[in-house]
Amino acid sequence: DAGVIQSPRHEVTEMGQEVTLRCKPISGHDYLFWYRQTMMRGLELLIYFNNNVPIDDSGMPEDRFSAKMPNASFSTLKIQPSEPRDSAVYFCASSPRAKGYGYTFGSGTRLTVV
Amino acid sequence: RKEVEQDPGPFNVPEGATVAFNCTYSNSASQSFFWYRQDCRKEPKLLMSVYSSGNEDGRFTAQLNRASQYISLLIRDSKLSDSATYLCVVTLSNTGNQFYFGTGTSLTVIP
Numbered sequence: 092d093a094g095v096i097q098s099p100r101h102e103v104t105e106m107g108q109e110v111t112l113r114c115k116p117i118s119g120h121d122y123l124f125w126y127r128q129t130m131m132r133g134l135e136l137l138i139y140f141n142n143n144v145p146i147d148d149s150g151m152p153e154d155r156f157s158a159k160m161p162n163a164s165f166s167t168l169k170i171q172p173s174e175p176r177d178s179a180v181y182f183c184a185s186s187p188r189a190k191g192y193g194y195t196f197g198s199g200t201r202l203t204v205v
Numbered sequence: 206r207k208e209v210e211q212d213p214g215p216f217n218v219p220e221g222a223t224v225a226f227n228c229t230y231s232n233s234a235s236q237s238f239f240w241y242r243q244d245c246r247k248e249p250k251l252l253m254s255v256y257s258s259g260n261e262d263g264r265f266t267a268q269l270n271r272a273s274q275y276i277s278l279l280i281r282d283s284k285l286s287d288s289a290t291y292l293c294v295v296t297l298s299n300t301g302n303q304f305y306f307g308t309g310t311s312l313t314v315i316p
Contacts (some may be wrong), residue, residue, distance in 0.1 A: 134308075135301065139303060193239050193251035
């Protein structure tokens, strides 16, 4: 299994631009999670999906952030317009249906907004 | 109050030492428990699950104390390669499969 695949690995963009982060979960995993990690705040859950349906998006910072999961093998996190304070590492993770199993994280997208 | 609290450290220990981390959780309904390891500029990776009876994986021992609401991780005979940040994780019974992560404890093993 290739694991959770994220792209791009690094993204540098100018303030005000749209940024799209991509994630392919592990096949058969019913849960998909988007996290943001910064030195100050650690890992923050932004949103998670179960069977492609958004379950909890209370962690999404504001309307500039949106996430979609059009099918079981693909999800996007979009920031429009981006701001310097959005600079962070964004991780996608997936998990099987049954509780008690750990998450598998992708390698993350390091976003820098200048 | 945070769901999970950890001492951020850093813990600096010599090779071969034994080191222990604790993590407290606030919700008695917490259901599953894990330790993750995160290397610098890498993603978190599952180190081990934590079972009620305690469990061991080589040099690593995890324990759960439900009465006091904490989990612990013990590392024996520390290696340089154990240097990383260790994150404790809990799930609640009523929040789907959502994990709550601690902020992590930094460990540096010194030659």
